[in-house]
Amino acid sequence: MAFDTGDVYKAAPEGVALNDYMDYTAQFTTNKDSMKNQATIYRANSATYNNPYDIIQMMNGTDKTQLSSIWGTRSYDSDSANPKIDNYFDLKNKQSVSAWLYFGDRDPYKDVDYNSSDTAKNLPDGLAFVLQNDSRGKNAISYGANDGKLAYGQTLGVWGSGNSDASVNSSVLSIGSGAIKNSFALEFDNLRNSTVSTESNSKDDYFDGMKKQNSDITKGQHMAWGYPGASTIETSTVGSIPTNFDASQNTYLSNKYRPLFSISSYYYYGMNHQGVLPGLYFSGDSQLNKVWHHFTLNYTPPESGSTMATVQYIFNDKNYDGTPTEFNEWDKNTVKIDISKLMTLDIGNSNPDPYKVRWGFTASTGSQYSAPSPFAIVIQEMPNVANIEVSTKLFDLSEYNAADNTWEREISDLDRKGSNESSNNPKYNVANGDKLRFEYDLNYISGFAGTGDEIATTLNLPDSVDFSADPETDLGKDDIIGQIKYANFAADEDNQTIPIYASEVSTDSDGNQVLHLNLHKMDTANQTAKIELFGKAQAKTTPTTVKGEHANYKSIHFIDDALSPSFIINDPLQLSTKDDLNLGTINTKDLNNNQVNLNLTADYQNGSKFDKNNFTLYTEIDGQQLNSTVVSTTDQQTTYDIANNIGNSTQLTAEYLGVGEHTIKVWAVDYLNRTSTPITYNVVVQGTQLSLDIDPEYFFQDINSQSSKGYVNRKGVWKVKVNSTDTPWTLTASADPLTLKTDSTQELGPLFYRDKSGNDQSLVDQSPIIASDNNADPTTKVTDIGGNWGIEDGILLESIGVKQAGEYGSIINWNLINSL
Missing domain, CATH: 2.60.40 (Immunoglobulin-like)
Known part of the structure; x- marks a missing residue:
């Protein structure tokens, strides 16, 4: 279905205000030709489209041949009378970029078999996210290594090109010299270029055609990364990457090709793609609320002494309304990149710090089978404007953690479960009635502007959890269900703990519990805001899978979303006793009254059977834990009367306890780490x-x-x-x-x-x-x-x-x- 550009832009998802933080004034000029930068910005509520948020348009839908770029502004690009903000990408620190991308509405697989490697024709070529330290700065763009002309089409504006046509009868060993130098590029390749030149006037159009071990490297619309400025090698086999190909040094390949029944030979130029995510859908969605695709890139700097950084890139990690999609549905990859390839400062480079590189996007179209279509970007997070790390956690405060003898255990996110991992795992399970603590954390990493104002926060609270105040706790007595903890703010009055009251939770039209908060604005490294919410697992039936719920953070310069951890609620394990909790007095000298026998029974709340994984009984005397005892459940009964002869766990002598007053606490823990409510006895021991x-x-x-x-x-x-x-x-x-x-x-x-x-x-x-x-x-x-x-x-x-x-x-x- 074809969409009007105005309709698409009016339906743009949430984005931040770009202010003057992005520069699209690049001049594309070589000694052979020039081309106007097609990138432009439509500010929110523009007269042209009435778009709700700032939109970067990388390409329009009319010109067949296009090049564009947009970069974070750098202070040294401007004269002193008009200094620009330094919106760089810092290779020394954690950085994140997130954005919504629009690739047009053309069906990418309309006239081809989806299972083949190809895409349909008449698609625009594509877009690239780029980190670069090219001496040309904001004017860096692709050109042909042989003819010196601007290179559009399959280069996406960042990769090098051998020449504008395939008639050059010589090998090109330096295609990378025509690329944006000292760079890393992550491409969103809309059109698969896999045509070997067969005529002297046909275009170099084979970057996506290479094979490795007889398999196509790229398939359909795809994402991949590489070093655009790396060199070229000649292959011995046409269209195939050699097994000893060094991707850290080479990106491009060339070989002489003679078409069948032809007397002439031509050179084709292929490209190695690393970290390919194949067979994606960038374009062609039939619903207006699905034409925008979310992209996130997370960067982790190298460890000390290394130049290998970690880059994670994710596609389709959010729905149109901002809610994160399920983790296992993400198109994602995590790779290592060598940042030394970005840090070279060539002659003429104005950058004073090689670790602070330029970041942005390039785009291009114009391959022989391409067609124009609008490309657009809505930014949600810029790395050096307001770079904030967002995370969520869940803790079970009713479960015993034997590893460190504490009553608190972190519950892992079921949504992140490995495909080969069972959900019947203690790290994903809690018991009905367990006390829980949800954490929502914001950690300010870097950024010159900060969030700009308070962070409007909306937390959709998980189902099957009771968030009413717990009168058994000091906070709950005051109707408090949570708190916001601030740390590392400059003003002491900002480093405070703010209570969250039960009355602040509202109910939306669908009956869901929602909490609206305004967090302090953040603008300094290491500032943190931690939201803690206390609740109790309360499922109507068991087992119940609780899905993660949306947490949204929004300010002028920062937008992000997260999901609370997903988990499973099961029947609680119960431990009961027939004894009076006051066990009375025993005496070391009285053979008829010198020990206590604890009569304990274990079962599950709804009468389900134990499995064969056993459970463990723990005993604590006066705050000091004794050795645990395993109770066998191989016969899989519904109830276990724990015998009095299980050592010091249930049979305690006066001599063992020692003269004085004692408290004895016992509890049981099963294989899912479900922990019974402890039973606490009191006993007095007399004697010598x-x-x-x-x-x-x-x-x-x-x-x-x-x-x-x-x-x-x-x-x-x-x-x-x-x-x-x-x-x-x-x-x-x-x-x-x-x-x-x-x-x-x-x-x-x-x-x-x-x-x-x-x-x-x-x-x-x-x-x-x-x-x-x-x-x-x-x-x-x-x-x-x-x-x-x-x-x-x-x-x-x-x-x-x-x-x-x-x-x-x-x-x-x-x-x-x-x-x-």
Whole structure:
């Protein structure tokens, strides 16, 4: 279906204001010819089209032969009276570019078999996203390496060209010299050029015709990347890329070709395509809301010491309304590019910093089988205007994470699941009733302009999640369901946490929950805004797959979209007990009452059977976790009474617990990491107890000379404590002299004990009584021995003359017995 350009532009999706950040004033001139740059900008609400957002038109629908380019402005392109904004692409930092692209309405496969490699004829040639450091700056464009004329058609304005026709009877080994130099290009090739020249006046039109191992490299409308300024090699086999072809050094190929029954030979020029996404639909959509296609490029700089950066390019990652499409439906690729090929500063290059390269788009048409059609771009994110990293996360706050002994586990996005991966995986599953935390993160990477104003944020909340306030939490008591956390803003008052109240959630006409927020404007690297929303999994039936919901961020200079993670809600695992949670009192001396037996039962809420993957029972005593115990479910029952003989998990003795008051917490975790609500018991243990609480290391003060007191004081308070219940006790100590760590023949000391009366006893040849107590009280008593030592009593170090410098050490042997 043919669309009027005005209708298409009026239906343009959301885009940012371009202001004076993009430059389309390039002059296309060589010493042989010139051509007007076809690119232009129609500002929002233009008189021509009444388009709602700024639109870059790269090509019109009338001129058969066209070249165009548009670049981010560079400050050194202007005179001092009219300086331009420096809208560069920074190779040292993460960068993103996103835009909506319009390629016209011509059916690309109308008169060809879609399964073949070809496209229909009478399509415009295509568009390219380009990073470049060409000395011609904004005027860089393709030309023929042989004839010096401007090269349109299959070059897309960025690739090199051998010549304007195929009659040159000589090999061209430098087609790249006619390309935009020091560049990387990602092409959107609308028309597959695969015709070998058969007449002296036919055009060089074979860039897409090369094969590798007898397979076509490109098929149909396609995306691919390469280095336009790389060199050319001659192939030994017509139309085939050699197996030893070095794509990092060469992009183009040439070979002499003699058509059948012809006495003349011609040269064809092919091109190697890297990272091909084949068989795409750029044009020919039958619905007006599908003619715009979204494109995102994400750049990650090289690691230290490397020049290999990572580039991810994605096509059709958003629907017309801005909602991201499902991840597995994206046409995408992730590749490595060598940024050293972009950083050469040729003579005449005005760029002061080779890492800050020019970015933009080129377009062209004019191949022998092409036809004109409008090409247009709506920008959503420009790398050095407002470059913000957007992400979403989900955490289950009811699930136990055994890896780090915490009650929080991140849930992965089911939409990102690998094609060979099962959804029956703990990282994608939560249990009905689990407490959840959704996170929406914005991280400002770079950009001279910033967002321009506050970021209007619309969050469509996931289904099957209850976002009402939780009265069991401190936030929920105040009707708070979330918060916005700001960090790294210049003004302290901007680095605050803003509550989100339940009353702020509204319901749209379709009954969906929506939250509208205005985030601070962002304009400085490392500024972050984190939205946290707290909810509870609440599915009517299980299992339920919860789809990701749209998050939209919009400001003058920044637009982006994200989906909340998709996940699965299953039946919760339940752990119940027949016991009173107050287990009463047990006694270490009473053989008839010296242990507790925990009577536990595990099942699923809706009575489903356990599978053969077992589950694990965890026990925690006074905040200290014990070893976990695996409960076998190989017989696949619906209910398991956990036996009392599973070690310390369900049968706990008074001796094991120790005298005093204790809390015992138990919970179960199954193979999907579904965690039961913990059960917490209380128990009191009576009986005899005796233990020593000491530090692993003690220190004396440093010695610079012999002490006038004849001894050296302790450094700090030494922890020496005795815990006792219903038993007398005596504590003694002994120790060898301190020796130099690097030379054990050098001794220091000895250690001695001085009581409150000033009596001294050596720890070397004696074992003096340090403390004792005749305690028959059933109440637990803590005797702080070290804390009661003064400066001149307790364990001291005798100072005998000046010794060799260094660190001296020994071991104190403590002996605690339950008698006087």
